[in-house]
Amino acid sequence: AMIKVSLLKQEPTSRPITLEGVFAGGSAGYAEGKLMQSHPLSLCNTSEDDRQETFFISIVKLESPESKVPQCLPLLDKARLALQRGAQAVIFDITDDPGAAQELRDSGLLPRPVVLVKSSDAEQLMGLVNKNEEAKVFIDIMMETQKWPHYDVGI
Amino acid sequence: QHKQVTGVSSQGCQGGCQTCSVYNGCLTCKPKLFIHLERDGMRQFGVCLASCPNGFYGTRSPDRNDCIKCGSECDSCFNRNFCLRCRAGSYLHKGKCTESCPDGLVPSDTMKECV
Structure with a gap:
């Protein structure tokens, strides 16, 4: 997945940041919205997140299993719950929870994109959140650059 | 209205936290405290409170105590x-x-x- 991030309070001429992620299961697609953090515990059946008026994309920093955050729901259900609450897409920072990728791998049909990010890509996104730098995120399918653009048969 | 447990523990957490992280704030609270998810602009982070703030009520369960939002009106x-x-x-x-x-x-x- 290609993730473009443009800060809402920046010079019109400045270029968006381009980051990379991986779509979960069959959720590849386009989405855009304001970046909003969701605490992992906000995606439980008991909790209810405050409704956002604008189009938003949820980002969830998943914690390491050692931090003993109550799981409350499987990751796939958390993703679905976030989308049901109006998120245009969900981004999971899996840097500290490597098992998450496995859990979301065969997630079948999802109504909108769910993207996994980690390491420096995740760090840049979470850095914006931590500094409350309002940002708009554009998610799209990354076009593979064809190695043999002029030929349709390779040997 | 709500008694916020202030101060910072050795792990750099807000006083009432059992575990916390830079981005999510409190993840688990010390016994009897409620975890409340506060929103500040883009950020949403956990804090541990002795009682839930206005507009929320407390629920207790074996693995955690939550602040849950009251009805809309x-x-x-x-x-x-x-x-x-x-x-x-x-x-x-x-x-x-x-x-x-x-x-x-x-x-x-x-x-x-x-x-």
């Missing part, structure tokens, strides 16, 4: 289905917030109740 509640005080424009009747009062009762704007 309710300012302060005992639980999801029993409001104690309504927001402006709604009137309290038998634990519910309604825009108009049943026959025989009249709305009191000062008390925000059907009387």
Whole structure:
């Protein structure tokens, strides 16, 4: 997945940041919205997140299993719950929870994109959140650059 | 209104936290405390409180104590289905917030109740 991030309070001429992620299961697609953090515990059946008026994309920093955050729901259900609450897409920072990728791998049909990010890509996104730098995120399918653009048969 | 447990523990967490992280704030609370998810602009982070703030009520379960939001028209509640005080424009009747009062009762704007 290609993730473009443009800060809402920046010079019109400045270029968006381009980051990379991986779509979960069959959720590849386009989405855009304001970046909003969701605490992992906000995606439980008991909790209810405050409704956002604008189009938003949820980002969830998943914690390491050692931090003993109550799981409350499987990751796939958390993703679905976030989308049901109006998120245009969900981004999971899996840097500290490597098992998450496995859990979301065969997630079948999802109504909108769910993207996994980690390491420096995740760090840049979470850095914006931590500094409350309002940002708009554009998610799209990354076009593979064809190695043999002029030929349709390779040997 | 809510007693926030302040101070910072050795792990750099807010005083009431059992575990925390830079981005999510509190992840688990010390016994008896409620975890409340506060939103500040883009950020949403956990804090541990002795009691839940206005507009929320506390629920206790073996693995964690949560602050859960009252109903939409309710300012302060005992639980999801029993409001104690309504927001402006709604009137309290038998634990519910309604825009108009049943026959025989009249709305009191000062008390925000059907009387």
